[in-house]
Amino acid sequence: MNQIINTVLPKGIDYKAYRQMIDNLLEQGKTTGNNHSEDMLHYTKMNVVRMNRLDKKTVIQDEAKAIIERISSPQTWLVITEAWCGDAAQILPVIHKLASLNPLISLKHVLRDENEDLMNLFLTNGGKSIPIIIILDEKTEEIIGHWGPRPSVMQQIVINRKNDPNASPYSEFILEAQKWYAKDKTRSIQAEFVNVFG
Numbered sequence: 001m002n003q004i005i006n007t008v009l010p011k012g013i014d015y016k017a018y019r020q021m022i023d024n025l026l027e028q029g030k031t032t033g034n035n036h037s038e039d040m041l042h043y044t045k046m047n048v049v050r051m052n053r054l055d056k057k058t059v060i061q062d063e064a065k066a067i068i069e070r071i072s073s074p075q076t077w078l079v080i081t082e083a084w085c086g087d088a089a090q091i092l093p094v095i096h097k098l099a100s101l102n103p104l105i106s107l108k109h110v111l112r113d114e115n116e117d118l119m120n121l122f123l124t125n126g127g128k129s130i131p132i133i134i135i136l137d138e139k140t141e142e143i144i145g146h147w148g149p150r151p152s153v154m155q156q157i158v159i160n161r162k163n164d165p166n167a168s169p170y171s172e173f174i175l176e177a178q179k180w181y182a183k184d185k186t187r188s189i190q191a192e193f194v195n196v197f198g
Helices: 002-011 015-027 038-057 062-069 086-099 116-122 152-162 170-184 187-197
Strands: 075-081 105-111 132-137 143-147
Touching: 002 075, 002 105, 002 116, 015 038, 015 086, 015 105, 038 086, 062 086, 062 187, 075 086, 075 116, 086 105, 086 170, 086 187, 116 132, 132 187, 143 187, 152 170, 152 187, 170 187
Parallel strands: 075 105
Antiparallel strands: 075 132, 132 143
16 A cells, blocks of 8 residues: 555645646546547536635634644645545545645645555545545654545435435536535534544
């Protein structure tokens, strides 16, 4: 596991570079990965709008802030993501704001489809769901923990939909998911992610 992570880490880019990469790809009529269909481009464009909004409006809760500020040894938070992923758009701005609270935290982003060996270490119920945030101790190179691909309530909604033969069309589900995230105001993301730190 450590060998795979150490191979991937040098490819990691910070949040600003990740956002710039997405903008550059969209200018070329592309997104991350190999599927550049109209649907995937539409999802990516919507995600940029969501991330812009969350960058401006996310407020970190006092409890989460205190936990992150207490981190006293260098860490790397390695995020597995893709630009078209709706959950990633809701979660990554929050993780970026949390990481920004402590200079000992280095935040890096890598793409799922370019790092299959890494993704296969962090499957969710056998699937390659993202985003996944892997927390590494920089001194020992050990994995402290990981979180993702989404808050537990939303994860259960996804599972229920997969098991429902009469589930609504995917386009309707996306709207339902976005409404849930908007109502939650990133509270679940913050609470569940910082819970990794005990």
